[in-house]
Amino acid sequence: MRYGYWAPVFGGWLRNVPQEDGPASWESLSRLVRRSEEIGYDLTLIAELNLNDIKGIEAPALDAWSTAAALAAVTRSIELMVAVRPNFHQPALFAKAAANIDNIAGGRLALNVVSSWWAKEATSYGLQFDQHDDRYARTSEWLEVVSGLWREPRFSFSGRYYTLEDAIVEPKPLKAPRPVVYAGGESEAAKTMIARQCDAYVMHGDTPEVIRGKIADMRERREREGLPPLQYGMAAYAIVRDSEAEAQRELARITRIPGLEDGSPPPGFANFDQWLSGTQLERELKVQEYSVSNRGLRPRLVGTPESIREQIAAFEDAGLDLLLLQMSPQYEEMERFSEQIIRPRIGRSREGQA
Numbered sequence: 001m002r003y004g005y006w007a008p009v010f011g012g013w014l015r016n017v018p019q020e021d022g023p024a025s026w027e028s029l030s031r032l033v034r035r036s037e038e039i040g041y042d043l044t045l046i047a048e049l050n051l052n053d054i055k056g057i058e059a060p061a062l063d064a065w066s067t068a069a070a071l072a073a074v075t076r077s078i079e080l081m082v083a084v085r086p087n088f089h090q091p092a093l094f095a096k097a098a099a100n101i102d103n104i105a106g107g108r109l110a111l112n113v114v115s116s117w118w119a120k121e122a123t124s125y126g127l128q129f130d131q132h133d134d135r136y137a138r139t140s141e142w143l144e145v146v147s148g149l150w151r152e153p154r155f156s157f158s159g160r161y162y163t164l165e166d167a168i169v170e171p172k173p174l175k176a177p178r179p180v181v182y183a184g185g186e187s188e189a190a191k192t193m194i195a196r197q198c199d200a201y202v203m204h205g206d207t208p209e210v211i212r213g214k215i216a217d218m219r220e221r222r223e224r225e226g227l228p229p230l231q232y233g234m235a236a237y238a239i240v241r242d243s244e245a246e247a248q249r250e251l252a253r254i255t256r257i258p259g260l261e262d263g264s265p266p267p268g269f270a271n272f273d274q275w276l277s278g279t280q281l282e283r284e285l286k287v288q289e290y291s292v293s294n295r296g297l298r299p300r301l302v303g304t305p306e307s308i309r310e311q312i313a314a315f316e317d318a319g320l321d322l323l324l325l326q327m328s329p330q331y332e333e334m335e336r337f338s339e340q341i342i343r344p345r346i347g348r349s350r351e352g353q354a
Helices: 025-038 062-075 091-104 120-126 131-153 189-195 208-225 245-257 267-272 280-291 304-317 332-351
Strands: 002-006 043-046 079-083 110-113 157-158 163-165 181-183 200-203 231-240 302-303 321-324
Touching: 002 025, 002 332, 025 062, 025 280, 025 332, 043 062, 043 321, 062 079, 062 091, 079 091, 079 189, 079 245, 091 163, 091 280, 110 131, 131 163, 131 189, 157 208, 181 302, 181 321, 189 208, 208 231, 208 304, 231 245, 231 304, 245 280, 245 302, 302 304, 321 332
Parallel strands: 002 043, 002 321, 043 079, 079 110, 110 181, 181 200, 200 231, 231 302, 231 321
Antiparallel strands: 157 163
16 A cells, blocks of 8 residues: 655645644645655645635635645655646646656656536636536546647647647656556546546545445456556545544544534535435534545544554555545644554565565
C-alpha cells in the first residue's frame, strides 16, 4: 500500500470544527509536506478549487499550481499529484507550465484530472460550465491534446473544444510518455473515459467489499481497451488511538455539528436538507459525510493500530494500491499515523527481505 494525503490548501479538513488547523497558508502547508517525506508518506494530493469548499467560500484557499511549483523546489521525493480542471486551463499553455513543474520536481509530478462539478465557482470566475456528459467529453479532448503535446515534437489538433496548429512544448516532462494521470468518477461517461485515457482510478471512501466490486468493473473495462492495468486509490479519513473507546470519542467530536440539535445548523448543512427523512442510521451517515468530505469515514479507518492494519490489509486484498488520507489536526495526526501504521510496516517489510 502507498500512503498519500490531501495537502491543506483549505486549512483544515473538517467542515464543523472551524479553527482546528488554522487558515490555509504556504508556511503551514510546506512545513507539513516537507515533514511528510521524512516520515514515510509517498504522495500528496493538491486540490484545485478557487473557492474554499470546506470552510466556506469566504475563507482562504491556496492556488493549486503555484503551490505545486513551490513544493517542487523544496521537496525531494514525494509525488505531487495536482488536481486540474480542464475548463479552467487552456491545454497547450497548461502542458507547457506543467512540464516545467515536472522538470523542477525531477519527474515527480502527477495529474488528478477533475471534470468540474461546482457550477457556482465556474460562473463566478466567468468560465464555461458544461453539463455532465459534456464535461467528460471536454476532459477527454483536453487529455488528448495535453498528452499529444507531451509526446510529439509538434502537435496539431482540431476538435469540438480545442484547436491547435503546429504547437511545441519543450522541455517535455521527465516521465515519458507523460506524468501519471489519476481521475475519479462513478458515471458511465466517467468510467469510460478513465478506462481509455487515464493511468489510475481514484474512488470515494467505501468498504472493502464495495471497493473490490469497483476495481473488478474497471479492470474489465481496461482489459477490453487492451491497455495496461490501472492503479487504484481511495479517499479515507483516519483516526488512530490506543483503544477503540478513545477512537470513538474522537469520531464523535469531529462529527458533532454545532446548532444541529436546536435547529440552527451551519449554512453549509443546507446541502443535506433531506437528512431528517431517512432512518436513524441514514441520518448518522449523512452527518458523518457532511463532517468529512469524499465519504472519508466509510472505510472505517477508525480504531486501534491493530484494527486499522487489518482493515488496510482487506483493502489491499481488494486490489487497492493507494490511500488518500485526511486527518485533523493534520500535522499531529499524520505523525501519529506514520508512527503507528506506516513505519512499523516498513520495518516488517525490510525484515522479511533480510
